[in-house]
Amino acid sequence: MNKMTRELRRSVRSVCALVLALSASWSLTGCDEDAANSPFEEERLKTYIEYLENDTKGEYSEWLKLLETSEFYGMLAARGDYTFLACKNETMQAFYADKGVSGIDGLEKDYVDLLVKTHTVMSKYQSFSFNQGPLSDTTMNGNFLTVKFGQDGLNGLVINGESKVVERDVECSNGFLHTLDRPIEPIGDGIYNTLRAQGEYTILTEAMEKTGLADTLELLTNDNGVRVVYTVFAEKDEVFKAKGIADFTALVAELGAGDDYESPKNKLHSFVRHHIFSGKRYSSALETDILLTVGNTMVKLLKNQEGYFINSKVDDFGLDITEGANSLDLFSLDLQSKNGVVHDMKDVLFEEDIQPITVQDNITDVPELFGKRTSGNDQDVIYTKDIARWRSKGYDQFVYMYQGGNDQLNCYTATAGWFEFETRPILKGKYEITSNFGAGWAVIGCTLEVWVDGVRTDNLIYPGTRNGLIGTYVFEENGPHVIKFKSVSGGRLNVDKITFKPVK
The missing domain is CATH 2.30.180.10 (FAS1 domain)
Structure with a gap:
């Protein structure tokens, strides 16, 4: 986009801003003038675009050209909640040199748009809310930026492992601005x-x-x-x-x-x-x-x-x-x-034999199950979410989670109600599998069949059981396994933990 086009867009925006200002003035007719002129009236925060345009030192003029060339200039001048990452002129000149161009006009339009999207996060973050790892919201192009803390804490923030935050927490009306020592290279490859x-x-x-x-x-x-x-x-x-x-x-x-x-x-x-x-x-x-x-x-x-x-x-x-x-x-x-x-890696990762270890899965650690509750009224209710499925069948049946000192899953079932879940990956080997059916006071209230990877075991779990043996199994392959508990008599089905213990 040439200079004339950028100036035209800026002029159009200025006219729009004037119209909005006049409209606001007319709408205030009849208001209390003393209140309007109060010394306690706060100065209006500038938008991201206004802040860059009113930079008296002119340090962001190249970055402003980048925004004007992109298709997002108008959007970033309006209301919103964003985190803006920007670079000053000296940084941009070094960036142009690396790209082998003399200025913004030497960059492809699609690449300019990608740069702007990469430097705009769809939620606003002050630096104190940054955590090590990815931000909880994405940039405009759908990717997550990652944050690392250097030895200087907030004064050593690094974005995506390449760009250091050199100035931070400039508040705008539509977000917060942080300045980088180099642009973030957009993610385009696998x-x-x-x-x-x-x-x-x-x-x-x-x-x-x-x-x-x-x-x-x-x-x-x-x-x-x-x-x-x-x-x-x-x-x-x-x-x-x-x-x-x-x-x-x-x-x-x-x-x-x-x-x-x-x-x-x-x-x-x-x-x-x-x-x-x-x-x-x-x-x-x-x-x-x-x-x-x-x-x-x-x-x-x-x-x-x-x-x-x-x-x-x-x-x-x-x-x-x-x-x-x-x-x-x-x-x-x-x-x-x-x-x-x-x-x-600091060392070469060769494949080696790993000896089986005891693995315990706590069903109540599955976040997808928290707060889930279903009622039957003679209807089948099935919940599916990657790791767990259940059916609570019959009148007034429900599934819910206790939390606190006695975390467990409770499933009141009629005959044929069931619960199954997928374990974490287990090393191949021979294991004794046991289940803890209740924490604290709880014991199981129904008779259960147990299925492992779609095959019914020989063991039944009877009412009153707190810890039950599922059986001894040899797994020939590494990977997760599916455990299913099926009620053959109505009653309370508690599920707490499943333990895989290696045996010889």
């Missing part, structure tokens, strides 16, 4: 191309290319049109080289992989899949847990005060970190892409 563009992951990205998994890591939707997102644990070249792996060929030799790289049975293919997890897990959501990769292998993640560790030698979720534990780099987390997020 994970593979994002890593490749960094130039520091050449060994890993070549492995992705040769195995065919690079294409997978660029997908935005699956064959059914459903959006897909991933989390990748990645090693920079320097991490591989510290292990004596100088290039892609050396990695293949280290793994003992054949040349059929695209075969799922190939060791290189398995190595790459061992780094990929379904779902987007920002650093703020990483907790001590067992994670299932897309290759159906398991990674044991331990979080403590010193950081994040991945170590197959940790026997439990305590603080026993053995020498040589892999770890995530706390200061290189949350590299964003269009279809996921990347976390850096």
Whole structure:
């Protein structure tokens, strides 16, 4: 957009503002003039656009040109609740030089729009409300910005791992303005191309290319049109080289992989899949847990005060970190892409055998179940939400959650009422499965059949039981499992915890 067009748009906006001001003046006819001229009358806050236009030092003139060139100038001059991120002229000149252009007119219009959307968050945040990790609302282009705190706290805020907040908390009538030391590069690529563009992951990205998994890591939707997102644990070249792996060929030799790289049975293919997890897990959501990769292998993640560790030698979720534990780099987390997020490793993540551990699922920790209540009146009521389903069948039946000291799920069932849920991923192995049916005073009030992965067990759970044995099972594959309790007599069905204990 040329200079004349920008000036025309600004003039039109000024005329509109004058009309609005006159309208406001007319509407006040007959009001108390003394009140209108009161010394306590507050000065009206400027909009984001007005603030930039009235900048007496002219430090934001280039950023203002960016906004005027975009299709969002009028919107950002109106009412709203936004967080605005902007850059001063000196920063913009350096940005133009990096892009090989002399000014805003050298940038493509679509790219300008993308820049503006990337620097506008759809809710207003003062800096004190920032938390480590992603903001709770997205930018105008639907992506989350991530926040990291440096050693100086609020004076060391970094957005998306690349742009430092150098001035903050300028209040406008339609949001808050924070100034950055460099523009945030818009997210336009999937994970593979994002890593490749960094130039520091050449060994890993070549492995992705040769195995065919690079294409997978660029997908935005699956064959059914459903959006897909991933989390990748990645090693920079320097991490591989510290292990004596100088290039892609050396990695293949280290793994003992054949040349059929695209075969799922190939060791290189398995190595790459061992780094990929379904779902987007920002650093703020990483907790001590067992994670299932897309290759159906398991990674044991331990979080403590010193950081994040991945170590197959940790026997439990305590603080026993053995020498040589892999770890995530706390200061290189949350590299964003269009279809996921990347976390850096300080060590090479090889696939290793992980010994089964005791896993306990607390049903009442499932947030989707909180506050859910259904009543039957001889109707079937089925609730489905990824992790849990139930049917409360018959007169005056309901499902609800106790909270506080005695958290549990209560389901009053007639015959054939049932409840099922999906566990977290479980390592393959042999387990004794038990269930705790009530916390505190509660015991089960009906007779239950128990089903594991769609197969009915031989054990019945009888009224009055608090802790019941479901059975001993051998799981041949890593992954989650489905537990179902089905009532064969009416009564109260309490569900609290399910425990998987490894046995020999």
